[in-house]
Amino acid sequence: MSVQMKQQLLRNELIKFFYYDNRLTLAELSRRSHKSLPLVTSTVNGLIEDGYIQDNGLAASTGGRRASSFQLNADKQRYIVAVAVDQMVTQVVIYDLMNNVKVGLQKKELVLHDNPALTETFIDFLKDYISGSGIPPSQILGIGIGMPGFVSAIKGVNHTFFKLGGSITLKDHLSKELGLPVFIDNDSSLIALAELKFGAGKDLKDVLVVNIGWGIGLGMIVNGGLFRGHSGYAGEFSHIPLSQSNKMCSCGKRGCLEVDSSLVFMIERAKAEMDSGASSSMEQVYKTTGKLPADLFLNAAKSGDPLAVSVLSDAAFLVGKGISTLIHIMNPMLIVLSGRGAVAGKILMAPIQQAINEFCIPWLAEQTEIQVSTVATNAELLGAATLVIENCDFN
Amino acid sequence: MSVQMKQQLLRNELIKFFYYDNRLTLAELSRRSHKSLPLVTSTVNGLIEDGYIQDNGLAASTGGRRASSFQLNADKQRYIVAVAVDQMVTQVVIYDLMNNVKVGLQKKELVLHDNPALTETFIDFLKDYISGSGIPPSQILGIGIGMPGFVSAIKGVNHTFFKLGGSITLKDHLSKELGLPVFIDNDSSLIALAELKFGAGKDLKDVLVVNIGWGIGLGMIVNGGLFRGHSGYAGEFSHIPLSQSNKMCSCGKRGCLEVDSSLVFMIERAKAEMDSGASSSMEQVYKTTGKLPADLFLNAAKSGDPLAVSVLSDAAFLVGKGISTLIHIMNPMLIVLSGRGAVAGKILMAPIQQAINEFCIPWLAEQTEIQVSTVATNAELLGAATLVIENCDFN
DNA sequence: TAAAACTTTATAATTTTTTTAAAAAGATTT
DNA sequence: AAATCTTTTTAAAAAAATTATAAAGTTTTA
Numbered sequence: 102m103s104v105q106m107k108q109q110l111l112r113n114e115l116i117k118f119f120y121y122d123n124r125l126t127l128a129e130l131s132r133r134s135h136k137s138l139p140l141v142t143s144t145v146n147g148l149i150e151d152g153y154i155q156d157n158g159l160a161a162s163t164g165g166r167r168a169s170s171f172q173l174n175a176d177k178q179r180y181i182v183a184v185a186v187d188q189m190v191t192q193v194v195i196y197d198l199m200n201n202v203k204v205g206l207q208k209k210e211l212v213l214h215d216n217p218a219l220t221e222t223f224i225d226f227l228k229d230y231i232s233g234s235g236i237p238p239s240q241i242l243g244i245g246i247g248m249p250g251f252v253s254a255i256k257g258v259n260h261t262f263f264k265l266g267g268s269i270t271l272k273d274h275l276s277k278e279l280g281l282p283v284f285i286d287n288d289s290s291l292i293a294l295a296e297l298k299f300g301a302g303k304d305l306k307d308v309l310v311v312n313i314g315w316g317i318g319l320g321m322i323v324n325g326g327l328f329r330g331h332s333g334y335a336g337e338f339s340h341i342p343l344s345q346s347n348k349m350c351s352c353g354k355r356g357c358l359e360v361d362s363s364l365v366f367m368i369e370r371a372k373a374e375m376d377s378g379a380s381s382s383m384e385q386v387y388k389t390t391g392k393l394p395a396d397l398f399l400n401a402a403k404s405g406d407p408l409a410v411s412v413l414s415d416a417a418f419l420v421g422k423g424i425s426t427l428i429h430i431m432n433p434m435l436i437v438l439s440g441r442g443a444v445a446g447k448i449l450m451a452p453i454q455q456a457i458n459e460f461c462i463p464w465l466a467e468q469t470e471i472q473v474s475t476v477a478t479n480a481e482l483l484g485a486a487t488l489v490i491e492n493c494d495f496n
Numbered sequence: 497m498s499v500q501m502k503q504q505l506l507r508n509e510l511i512k513f514f515y516y517d518n519r520l521t522l523a524e525l526s527r528r529s530h531k532s533l534p535l536v537t538s539t540v541n542g543l544i545e546d547g548y549i550q551d552n553g554l555a556a557s558t559g560g561r562r563a564s565s566f567q568l569n570a571d572k573q574r575y576i577v578a579v580a581v582d583q584m585v586t587q588v589v590i591y592d593l594m595n596n597v598k599v600g601l602q603k604k605e606l607v608l609h610d611n612p613a614l615t616e617t618f619i620d621f622l623k624d625y626i627s628g629s630g631i632p633p634s635q636i637l638g639i640g641i642g643m644p645g646f647v648s649a650i651k652g653v654n655h656t657f658f659k660l661g662g663s664i665t666l667k668d669h670l671s672k673e674l675g676l677p678v679f680i681d682n683d684s685s686l687i688a689l690a691e692l693k694f695g696a697g698k699d700l701k702d703v704l705v706v707n708i709g710w711g712i713g714l715g716m717i718v719n720g721g722l723f724r725g726h727s728g729y730a731g732e733f734s735h736i737p738l739s740q741s742n743k744m745c746s747c748g749k750r751g752c753l754e755v756d757s758s759l760v761f762m763i764e765r766a767k768a769e770m771d772s773g774a775s776s777s778m779e780q781v782y783k784t785t786g787k788l789p790a791d792l793f794l795n796a797a798k799s800g801d802p803l804a805v806s807v808l809s810d811a812a813f814l815v816g817k818g819i820s821t822l823i824h825i826m827n828p829m830l831i832v833l834s835g836r837g838a839v840a841g842k843i844l845m846a847p848i849q850q851a852i853n854e855f856c857i858p859w860l861a862e863q864t865e866i867q868v869s870t871v872a873t874n875a876e877l878l879g880a881a882t883l884v885i886e887n888c889d890f891n
Numbered sequence: 892t893a894a895a896a897c898t899t900t901a902t903a904a905t906t907t908t909t910t911t912a913a914a915a916a917g918a919t920t921t
Numbered sequence: 922a923a924a925t926c927t928t929t930t931t932a933a934a935a936a937a938a939t940t941a942t943a944a945a946g947t948t949t950t951a
Contacts, residue, residue, distance in 0.1 A: 104907070104939070128929070137909045142930085165928025166916040251859070260859070307726040319825070323718055330827025331702040332863045337824040342738075342817060342855040352857050422737060426821060429732040430714070432725025460737040462747050464646070464655070468727045499910070499936070523900070532938045537901080560899025561945040 109496065111136060111144050116153060116495050119173045120198055121298055126160050126168035145171060152177040153495065173198050179242050179495070182231060182281070183485035186248040186262075187288070188213050188315045191223065193230050195241075196486050200299075204234040206482075213249070213262045220263050220271075224278045231279070242493040243282035244275070245485035247291035249316065253333035254286040254488075284488045288312065289336060289440075291484025292477075293320020294327055296437050298487050300476040307433045310474075311338070313442025313449070316363050317420060321431075339363070343423055358423045362416040364442055368393050371412050381408035395441065402445045410448055417449040421456025428461055428469050439474035446473030504891065506531060506539050511548060511890050514568045515593055516693055521555050521563035540566060547572040548890065568593050574637050574890070577626060577676070578880035581643040581657075582683070582836075583608050583710045586618065588625050590636075591881050595694075599629040601877075608644070608657045615658050615666075619673045626674070637888040638677035639670070640880035642686035644711065648728035649681040649883075679883045683707065684731060684835075686879025687872075688715020689722055691832050693882050695871040702828045705869075706733070708837025708844070711758050712815060716826075734758070738818055753818045757811040759837055763788050766807050776803035790836065797840045805843055812844045816851025823856055823864050834869035841868030 114134050118125055131141045148154045152174055160170040180203055185192045191211040195204035209226050213219060227244070250261025257272025265274055276283040286294075293302075293310035302308035306325045312318030319338035321328040329335050339359040340352050350357035360366060372393055375384055383401050387393050402409035424436060438449055450473065457466050474480060509529050513520055526536045543549045547569055555565040575598055580587045586606040590599035604621050608614060622639070645656025652667025660669055671678040681689075688697075688705035697703035701720045707713030714733035716723040724730050734754035735747050745752035755761060767788055770779055778796050782788045797804035819831060833844055845868065852861050869875060 107907095126929085138930085139910095139932090140908060162918065163928070164918060165926080166918085166930080168929055321825075323723065328718065331829035332827060334860060334863065335825065335827040337827070337857065337860060340857055341821045341824045345740075354855065354857070356855070426736045427825070429736045430716075430730065430822070430825065432727060432730040432732070434726035460749065460751070462732065462735055462749070465729060465732060468729065502936095521900085533901080534903090534939095535937055557946065558899070559947060560897080561901080561947090563900055 108144070109494070111140075112148060112153075113495055115141070115144060115148065116173070117490055119154060119171070120200075120490050123172050123199060124157055124160065124170045125172075126170050128168060175199075178240060180236055180240055181242050181486045181489045182227070182244040183482040183489070184227065184244060184246040185288070185291075185481035185485060186211070186213070186223075186246065188249060191226065192482065193227060194482055195231075195234055195236065196482075200483070200486070204230075204236070220265065220274075223263070224275065227279060231281075238281055241281055242495075243284060243489040244279060245291075245488040246275070246283065246285045247288040247481045247485045247488075248285060249288050249318075251334055251337075252285060252287040252290075254284070254290065254329065255333050257285060259285065282489075282493060284492050286484075286488055287318070287320075287336075288314070288481055289318025289320040290327055290329070291320070291488060292318070292439050292480040293322055293484070294487050294491075295476055295480040295484035296320075296439060296474060297322050297325075297327070299483055300439075300474055300480065301437045301472045302435060305434055307431065308435045308437065309427055309431060309433045310437045310439050311420065311424065312440035313364070313420065313438060314440040315365055316359050317423070318440065319427075323431075338423060338427075341423060341426065343426070344419060358419060362419040362423075364395055364398075367412050367416050368395060368398055371398060371408060374408055374412070379408050382406045383409065399442065399445050402448050413445055413448055414452045418452040418456050420449075421453035422460055424453060424471075425457050425460035425466075428457070428465060432465065433469055435470045435472060437472050437474050439477045439480050441477070443474045443477040446477075449473070503539070504889070506535070507543060507548075508890050510536070510539060510543065511568070512885055514549060514566070515595075515885050518567050518594060519552055519555070519565045520567075521565050523563060570594075573635060575631055575635055576637050576881045576884045577622070577639040578877040578884070579622065579639060579641040580683070580686075580876035580880060581606070581608070581618075581641065583644060586621065587877065588622060589877055590626075590629055590631065591877075595878070595881070599625075599631070615660065615669075618658070619670065622674060626676075633676055636676055637890075638679060638884040639674060640686075640883040641670070641678065641680045642683040642876045642880045642883075643680060644683050644713075646729055646732075647680060647682040647685075649679070649685065649724065650728050652680060654680065677884075677888060679887050681879075681883055682713070682715075682731075683709070683876055684713030684715040685722055685724070686715070686883060687713070687834050687875045688717055688879070689882050689886075690871055690875040690879035691715075691834060691869060692717050692720075692722070694878055695834075695869055695875065696832045696867045697830060700829055702826065703830045703832065704822055704826060704828045705832045705834050706815065706819065707835035708759070708815065708833060709835040710760055711754050712818070713835065714822075718826075733818060733822075736818060736821065738821070739814060753814060757814040757818075759790050759793075762807050762811050763790060763793055766793060766803060769803055769807070774803050777801045778804065794837065794840050797843050808840055808843055809847045813847040813851045815844075816848035817855050819848060819866070820852050820855035820861075823852070823861060827860070828864055830865045830867060832867050832869050834872045834875050836872070838869045838872040841872075844868070 115130055118133055127142055131138045154171050155174040157170045157172045159167040179198055181196045183194050191209050194202055194206040197203045207230055250259045252259045257270040259271050263271050272283050272285050289312040292312050296302040296310045302322055308322040310320040316339045319336035321336050340357045342356040343358045344356050344361045346361050347355055348360045350360045375387055398409055402413045510525055513528055522537055526533045549566050550569040552565045552567045554562040574593055576591045578589050586604050589601045592598045602625055645654045647654045652665040654666050658666050667678050667680050684707040687707050691697040691705045703717040705715040711734045714731035716731050735752045737751040738753045739751050739756045741756050742750055743755045745755045770782055793804055797808045
């Protein structure tokens, strides 16, 4: 590798450190980058000359001479477009390098299943949003997109949705159409990335993040980094054979975890129970509209509605059985419950803990902590932004 | 880190490369160590001066000037004591740095369960073997020991067997008693290490090794290295909740994979079938001695005995269901069937493949290859030797 | 078949980076 | 308040990586 390339790589790396922790000292940067202090010092001086970062006065003392601290320069702005796609709705927001919202969140109903115009609609939506934002493309570092399905971030393809005819990858197609660097990844991987960088998993090495949403996803942090498996599809937690039920799963098999524990299943079951006469605070909306939105269901559970709580608990118990398997195989330090289902976190914890008590070797279960995410509501968007930061070039 | 330490580290690293592949060129060493050619050249010259390695003439041409190749110097010998402990028998052998057997394999019956004199007997056995070998301790690099149970290689403890009273770790205790560096690890981890360095997993990055023995173990290769989990106990495959049966497992739970698929179970079942009148080539030994040794059972299966094959197939199907879970979660490049049960490899493959067809998403299953180990019979001993090589100091 | 063109290895010269040492600045103790 | 201890910063020396060049084979081509 040439000298210039290595220097550019270090510049990128240092800027990333400032993205994750805004104020840092030279000593801290040297520790994190595993580079010597003189080298880090001169690289930082270069970044200051180019306007990327600025001096931020002396840091608090740690028992000796106080160190100068540095931070990103607010004047030299760069922006990130973060996109979170789910089965029903697509969300987009523009962040700055301090993770502040620069252009407000916009949502669009966009059903993924059986939608021939999907890719085209998706591109138009993003085009409009970005051009409407008024930010010049030269200031946008890239577009990060999280989406469900079998996604390989490395190859830039999705084998489930947004299928294209030709030989071009989804990533390249979007990049060409939108005129900006595009990075795609599986929704659960991005949520795990957000938890790793900003949430409960910060600075930890072996963390599993369970994404409770329309399916049950899994993002894996191994040795301090996202683990993707040899061909990029690790973490297909949804379809491990666990359930005793004989129901057919969308994947064509029986006994998948997802069949009896996803949000789709929970809502169907809540509807069925109401149809057969169960009373609930969700009744009115369901009876008048015929629909039962996920948010309504989750909020009902949160506020103690007995039907919603019971449905959620049963599903969570099965997730807990799956988590028991994960604990045995991976021996993680921490398991984070995240995704939109995590808003009902407290209700999930009890049945999950109960399943762990039943299915885990107690001694092993003690080695793993279970936590509910604190950044769940915008974890996927944060993760999408992180994906851009990790892969773009600052120059 | 000081300069001398770094240089010693590089020397160790280079010697290790020669241990795994005996003839290497300077360019190859530079590539593998990620160090520059001049540095590698001068380090190799130092190793030649100290007698560790020697020039081995020109390597075959690769299209340009032929490179000099080097290899370990047979005169400067160092030896490794490799120990493989299983539930019934303990084996020990001494290898040289070319993995040749220097002192022949010795076996001793040593039952782990309910054996208060275990540790003492074990130490005496090794003491006798080593002193009987006539090799001076100064030439022994260390003792590598693979054993069943919840073992943490890093902490040097076993929570299941060889329990000691005081606060000293098993590793330190053995090291003190035997007067040599001792390294311990879980049997399945060592088998995986052997497969990674010498077997089917050579040079691969994401490989899972299933150890079919008295239990069902799992050794995990992640990103090209042994994965141990955050506290050292990853790969507890035996006790994931999978089986429909209601039998109580030794761990106190129900539904563990191990209950219906380990060698212990298989032999018990074969006995029961013969008791209730099933005919088999194993009958004679069983009827006369009342015992059914594992080797007899496995060989019967290998030579097509219908009872043994049927018992083995049923167990293998369940292992296959467990493997399906692993494929979904880890997306490995390769799964190796190893351990003593792997001698019946061909018979195992069919039911395992069938289970994968039934429980895996086909598209995902295609990404993973399943192979039977070719080094299974002495994989654990090889792994134990590798453990020493990876952790000892050459000086 | 022999010269030219191409590959690869080995060594030397230069540049970069790290290590070590020393100085400066601040906190803590006596 | 002086002395001691910590930590950061700067400077000098040593180590290692690049880059360039030479040497030794292979392959191509006229």
